[in-house]
Amino acid sequence: MSLRDLLVGSAPTVAPLLLGMRLENRRDGTSIIITEAEAYTEDDPASHSRRGQTARNRSMFGDPGTLYVYRSYGVHWCANVTTGATGVGEAVLVRAGRPERGIEIMEKRRGRTDRLTDGPGKVCAALAITGTDDGSDLVAGPIRLSRALSFSFGATPRIGISAGRDRRWRFVATFDQDSLPSDTDET
DNA sequence: GTCTAGATCGCCT
DNA sequence: GGCGATCTAGACG
Numbered sequence: 001m002s003l004r005d006l007l008v009g010s011a012p013t014v015a016p017l018l019l020g021m022r023l024e025n026r027r028d029g030t031s032i033i034i035t036e037a038e039a040y041t042e043d044d045p046a047s048h049s050r051r052g053q054t055a056r057n058r059s060m061f062g063d064p065g066t067l068y069v070y071r072s073y074g075v076h077w078c079a080n081v082t083t084g085a086t087g088v089g090e091a092v093l094v095r096a097g098r099p100e101r102g103i104e105i106m107e108k109r110r111g112r113t114d115r116l117t118d119g120p121g122k123v124c125a126a127l128a129i130t131g132t133d134d135g136s137d138l139v140a141g142p143i144r145l146s147r148a149l150s151f152s153f154g155a156t157p158r159i160g161i162s163a164g165r166d167r168r169w170r171f172v173a174t175f176d177q178d179s180l181p182s183d184t185d186e187t
Numbered sequence: 188g189t190c191t192a193g194a195t196c197g198c199c200t
Numbered sequence: 201g202g203c204g205a206t207c208t209a210g211a212c213g
Contacts, residue, residue: 038194040194046193046194047194048194048209051209051210054209054210055209056208056209057209070194070208071206071207071208072193072194072195072196072207073193073195073196073205073206073207074193074205074206074207074208075195075196075205075206075207076195076196078194078195080194093194095194119195119196120194120195121195121196122195122196125196
């Protein structure tokens, strides 16, 4: 399944799938591994798309895989991955990540060496994502989303119970060993 | 036209 | 835990 196909799904479905993915700025090689994501939909009172399309949230209604960037509190930029079919106002906010590559550059941008990307505004600051990137394509553009950790996951019956085994509510991820970040990447 | 709340962050106490 | 920074869409008059 292509990344684009994956992003056609609804935001609450796509959000957990973004965990473990890489978000990178190909202009300078900085990247993070996404660790927190939040879904926003059209019928969501907290969503910018709740009252239909406007000039600001236009990207949220764009093709799946579009980057939606907005300014928060007039100070910070926040990056979203647009999901759902074109014309549907859904997106997933990249809330936090783990620094992966170009850490020195990100440290310089953030003016510190700890907590580089543990908030949505910080993610954008570290990766130098701004309003000018709004509407760009996350699959082929300068700010790019890609599958970083090679893993598969499945749902199985829960362990150690006799009743309710038909509910396959145990979720397991299996990682490819060499796709895991090394310990030396720790922030 | 004016007011206000907001998907935040860093610094202050 | 509180607060100010600083911008914008939407609500209200």
